[in-house]
Amino acid sequence: MPAPALPPFDPRDPLGLDDLLSPEEKAVRDTVRRWAADRILPHIAEWYERGELPGIRELARELGALGALGMQLKGHGCAGASAVQYGLVCLELEAADSGVRSLVSVQGSLAMYAIHRFGSDEQRERWLPGMAKGETIGCFGLTEPDHGSDPGGMRTYAKRDGGDWVLTGRKMWITNGSVAGVAVVWARTDEGIRGFLVPAGSPGFSAPEIRHKWSLRASVTSELVLDEVRLPADAVLPGASGLRGPLSCLNHARYGIVWGALGAARASFEAALDYACAREQFGRPIGGFQLTQAKLADMALELHKGILLAHHLGRRMDAGTLRPEQVSFGKLNNVREAIGICRTARTILGANGISLEYPVMRHATNLESVLTYEGTVEMHQLVLGKALTGVDAFR
CATH class of the missing domain: 1.20.140.10 (Butyryl-CoA Dehydrogenase, subunit A, domain 3)
Structure with a gap:
């Protein structure tokens, strides 16, 4: 019998890696690739040159409609997708621009993941459905001006005051910070490091945007300032203690x-x-x-x-x-x-x-x-x- 004809060599997929993907995985990838080609690629050079990501809230809602926000999480409006599907989405978004992928990563893999894994049922129900739709943007406050690779040395501190918590400190290089509706902030306490949900607009909380970047220019990057921010007891993530x-x-x-x-x-x-x-x-x-x-x-x-x-x-x-x-x-x-x-x-x-x-x-x-x-x-x-x-x- 003659040998079957070999498929043609594809310079853009020389190993035939598409064969590793299921039809559903290819469909997810292709959907996000088309979205990025339509919504990001025609504008990204201008956004990058101007150093801004205009319409970020609209983009977040569109990404939510695609199911890309918190897509690996299950329940509370999240897609419950596989890790490979999520990876393919990250690849396609970053092929457009790292800033757009960072928006999605911080929203889903940091802020939403923290709430989903460590939050109470009430916290999950309050925040996750809106975040999955892109109606609420989240950020993740861990890095500090003097503590990056060593987060255990953080200086942001939360102390108990009656039934409340009072947070004081600063976080640095926070993606989505200036547009976030909620910040997941990690702080030292007398009981160890704990996570707190800080709603935007809380008295004493501000998120000034960081300018003059030569990288991730089409991305919102901020400092988080916490000046005796008072939070109720139910703002702490109950399932997280320590680093x-x-x-x-x-x-x-x-x-x-x-x-x-x-x-x-x-x-x-x-x-x-x-x-x-x-x-x-x-x-x-x-x-x-x-x-x-x-x-x-x-x-x-x-x-x-x-x-x-x-x-x-x-x-x-x-x-x-x-x-x-x-x-x-x-x-x-x-x-x-x-x-x-x-x-x-x-x-x-x-x-x-x-x-x-x-x-x-x-x-x-x-x-x-x-x-x-x-x-x-x-x-x-x-x-x-x-x-x-x-x-x-x-x-």
Whole structure:
């Protein structure tokens, strides 16, 4: 019998990774890709240049209608999607821009996840349905001006005053902060670190926006200021005590980054591939030169190895077997390789690579922030080093 005909080679899916996805997963991916192509890509260069994300509340409601907000959570209006579906959504959103993916990650994987996992039934019912629809935006206040990688050193403090809590402190680099209807704020107490739900408009609470950024420019980034903010007893998240609470939220968000960073890398790789096939120098397309082909081959290798890694971690999360160290493995590798892909793509585009007419430099600068938040390179190296050796080198 003759051998069956092989499928054609697809330069944009050289390993045939689409075969790993179910029809439902492809449908989710394609829906978000079309939305991003219609709502984000025509405007993102201008938004990035202006340093703003206009219409963020409308975008949040549209993302809610897509089921993208808190999509892995179950109940209270959340979609209950799989980890792989959520990962594909993160990839497609970040292929448009990291700022849009950050909006979704902070809303779902940090703020909503914290309420869903650690909140009371009353807190879940009060906040989650509106957040799932995008009617209420949330933020997550953990990082402080002097405490990033070491959240255990936080200075924000909550003290009891009768039946109330009074919070004082500052949080820094908070995505969605200035537009959030509720902030999940972590603070030290006499009983250890606790999480609090701080509604916008609470007396003493403000969220001034951080300007003059050269990365994540199409994103709302804020400081949170808590000046003796008085909250009722039911503002505390009853299920979270100690650092385990916020760190579990960060691990959930890191998983989305494992996928999302590859969206930025894919967009940059595809821009470089198209450019190399069209741009002529010395009488031929630059894609016909050996050095350019070597760059494209190496970029494709790292991009699609990263997608395989993300897919594997997603299947493990869906099976309930994904460990935090494995998420660190993915975050460390995929963001680092994504930045390398963007930088190599820029060299193929030459001087055009720094223009906002192409997405490459925008993605490269965004990924500098992605490399840092939810755990720096060094922190994830130490997480893996401890897992490999059994020796804690953090202190």
